[in-house]
Amino acid sequence: MITRVHRRGSRVGGLLRYLWGPGKAEEHANPHLVAAWDGAGPLTDLEPKATASGRRDLRALTALLEQPVRAGYRPPNKFVWHASMRLAPEDRRRTISDSTWASMAVQMLTEVGVATTATDAGLRWIAMRHADDHVHIVATLVREDGRTNWMRNDYPRCVKATYNVARRYNLHRRVPPADRTVHRRPHPVEVSKARRVGRAQTPRDELRRRVRRAVAAAGSEEEFFARLREAGVLIRLRHSSNDPKMITGYAVALPGARTADGHPVYFGGGRLAPDMTLPKLRLRWGNSTPLPVAPTVGRAERIEAMRQAATVATAAADDIRRDARSESGRAQATAVAAADLLTSLAYAMEGNRRGPLHRAAEVFDRAARDLYGRVRRSTSRSQEMRAMSRLVALMGRISGDDDAIAALALVMNLARLADALEQLQHAQQRLHQAEAARAAADALRLVAGGRQPAVSAPLTPTPIPEPTVGDGRRAGRGR
Known part of the structure; x- marks a missing residue:
């Protein structure tokens, strides 16, 4: 199960019309409420009624959701919070009832801070279902006591809460929260430029691999910089403003990767990977035994x-x-x-x-x-x-x-x-x-085991790196 946090908006009625409408990306079948904020009353009273034309009258539900915003103190311009909880393909074989969806949504929203008990004047929200595999959640970000809940860092909090819900309900696909251990991905501009010049790798990816190799084979910064120069990497050292003899950082560049003015494009160690800054490398090497x-x-x-x-x-x-x-x-x-x-x-x-x-x-x-x-x-x-x-x-x-x-x-x-x-x-x-x-x-x-033999390269190999540029689209971020 995953939770997607959509862009915030300022029109509750427009979002509700879409959710109870026929749908654009997919067909909406039997749209109905499965849960709402504590104190909202029976769901049958909140459910938008069908008019003679067959459309839903969403005015009453819209007014209830917007009421704290209208009475709030300096509410935000974009006060509509929208998220969706969706099952993974391998979990869609299970038939999940409305009550189960309601329980999962309430648990997730409680952990995130959207859902509260009736004794806490919190946010107003609804959870509605118009498909078997997902529910939509709509909330207004002004509490009933007039204060604004800004929902900062809402996406990582939702990912963590959804993972906990998936564990409780024994779902197969569980997406853990991000751990911030993935290296820096290339910017789309870097990917586009690499495509234009015919590179299979962006300079950032190639530099990270060369620096990793030098880090693994070195025991000190002097040896590290020497190995980088042997690998054909341009190095720019940063010196302390108090002591010009002290090196406080470094940046690296490929000789063939230059700007339109002909200047090398340098990357600091921290822009290659979070643990490649010079102070962290010194701590990593420690007092190495000389070889x-x-x-x-x-x-x-x-x-x-x-x-x-x-x-x-x-x-x-x-x-x-x-x-x-x-x-x-x-x-x-x-x-x-x-x-x-x-x-x-x-x-x-x-x-x-x-x-x-x-x-x-x-x-x-x-x-x-x-x-x-x-x-x-x-x-x-x-x-x-x-x-x-x-x-x-x-x-x-x-x-x-x-x-x-x-x-x-x-x-x-x-x-x-x-x-x-x-x-x-x-x-x-x-x-x-x-x-x-x-x-x-x-x-x-x-x-x-020999089932995937290591590449046996000639004595003077030609580098053939694995393409990371692909079709020009940026690779997805890891968690």
Whole structure:
């Protein structure tokens, strides 16, 4: 079930005429009230009566809904609040009675703050039904005591309340509230420009992937900036106004992405993802153990690195399960470091050609991210995981059967870690991230089982990124 909050209006009568009319987008069959505000009286008295012409006389109901607005103190210009509750396709097989719809609507509106008891001079509202799979709710935003209820943040509150109602009534489709862990989506202007110049990726998407790769393979900001330059990214550093030697932030750009005047289009780290600002990256790296600048790289060393990483991933999964309820911050730091390890492994196996392992790494990164861009302090286990990420990155590309087998064993261990991450997110009621962790675990098992082999790119691969521009429409926001 989902609840959609429509645009606010100023004409109660016009909205009611549409709801009791024949409909435009769909046919309205048997429109009738199922619930109303506490103190409204019997629904049979509120129900608009049919006239001799067959139309409904909506004047009495309109006047009742508008009465607090007319008597209110400085009412808003747009005082009509309109929402609709709709069942998902898999729940439409169930026959839901009017009384059940009324109960679901009242519970949702009570949690949101629209419905109140008769002792509280709240808003006037109605819930009407003209189809089997949804109801419409109309409310006027002036309380009976004359005050205005501005209904701020109404959409996220409705999503959360609808999710709770869907759980109580055991509906199949339940849309959890937003958790603010999805990275910034490209603006429609960026998508349109990428289409015009023939890009498969917007510069923001391409930069985010290159920055993520550099973050996973670096242990300090100096190494981070060096890896970005090696990847062909333009960097602009921001210095402190008090101490010019202190770096407080950065912005990145692609050499080929420029404005009409020929200037590079820079994006700050926070505009790529909520956890990619420089202060958060410093907290994420912590005090990393330095690795050799030029370690010995060979097949035997690569196999040993994969085996070490697999052992650490198994221990990290155990830590996450143990700390899921008692030490969620420690488990979160370990999960973020595991996302870095998977990112490095994806580039080691697939290079710049984005295959199933790259896509699984991006889903895993979303599942491991903390709310609102927060970054937990590093722990000994997260530092160990991040050291393995840097080691895998330094070992270079997979080039033979033996190291490929060791890499697939690491992929399977990371799938088990994704299972532990799903348990962690369920324990914290972060259901979007739990779903992402489950999707990452399934994708990793497909790769490890050979049913979706990782892309085997040539030694000098040509980047063929997965298109995100599509037909020019902006991708929908995640929750």
